[in-house]
């Protein structure tokens with residue numbers, strides 16, 4: 001029997017023995033499997049082929065990602081988002097963004113059931129200490145595992161797509177090219193339907209909105225008087241830049257976690273290994289975040305593999321290069337990332353804005369503003385198309401990860417997640433959105 005950890009002494013009233021069958025032994029391998037025992041969610045997994053079964057709590061404490069989406073690496077369970085690794089006891093033994101000398105904090109450890117045992121071809125868990133040291137013998141009929149519990153709600157507030165404060169903001173609702181003059185487009189925003197018309201160059205909403213405008217090649221709608229400070233995009237008026245929108249994407253994830261993902265650097269080697277993630281640059285050096293009215297800015301120097309640089313193909317520059325990344329955020333969901341390639345000289349700015357359509361639906365708009373790609377003054381159309389296709393592949397990797405999170409919004413209470421050095425942008429996002437939501441309860445600041 002593998003006694004893993006004492007987490008309590010309560011005898012679960014759900015069964016006479018305190019043991020719960022969770023899966024057939026033959027169905028538990030080196031791919032983590034979600035199970036439920038006594039109303040609690042776990043993953044069961046073999047950390048090496050043929051090894052005994054390990055059972056750990058189901059969610060990574062960092063960003064609450066289900067560990068069923070993780071993988072086994074070197075005898076440890078690795079979270080899919082940022083690569084935190086957990087051993088058979090649930091101890092967090094590696095946080096890659098902290099670097100080789102980093103020490104995971106104790107709060108990074110996972111909970112575990114009191115015991116896990118295989119008997120008669122089944123895996124059994126005892127969530128709490130029980131006086132029955134072994135699970136019951138099979139009685140001839142196969143035991144029935146209980147359903148896997150849904151994710152527990154964070155204890156504090158969560159910023160979801162229907163937060164009332166979102167009334168007071170500009171939201172993208174369409175690309176300008178989706179709305180010709182004399183036409184209309186039906187959109188969903190904050191759980192409601194609107195029709196946006198363009199007539200003789202004028203934009204208006206039906207039912208009436210506080211405002212409808214076109215900016216950066218997108219149509220924006222504000223249901224009520226906006227409180228946020230609009231994002232500035234100097235590249236939009238700079239003739240050295242060419243703009244290219246990706247086809248809008250749709251995600252079942254709320255906008256808050258999508259914005260958090262856009263600001264996150266530590267996930268690159270794990271989520272984007274197939275596109276640009278530099279697999280051996282996992283440490284995220286300390287960086288500063290400068291708070292501003294309604295948002296923040298952060299400048300970071302990063303290493304990356306510049307697979308698009310013709311200088312690499314010609315052998316005049318190394319593949320591994322430096323770039324300066326400038327993140328700009330404006331509440332609620334306007335984000336910009338300016339990537340200045342310090343060796344090759346190109347600039348790529350990614351504008352990322354989100355339309356909170358409904359509680360479980362977000363439309364994602366991404367615009368690339370490009371300058372000097374491949375050293376060209378005029379960037380060939382084929383190069384622009386390739387940049388857009390590459391960014392679509394990157395976005396698809398992010399959206400696939402988000403689809404596994406089962407999130408209802410961004411937790412605003414710091415202790416509901418676990419933040420480390422690399423997460424300063426994510427912490428700033430949570431604080432700014434908490435202020436944005438709180439402004440709804442301060443009517444004296446409504447027009448500030």
Ligand code: FES
Pocket residue numbers: 060061062063064065079080081082083084
């Ligand atoms: S490592 Fe699990 S969510 Fe970040």
Ligand SMILES: [Fe+2]
Pocket residue numbers: 261262267271272394398
């Ligand atoms: Fe990403």
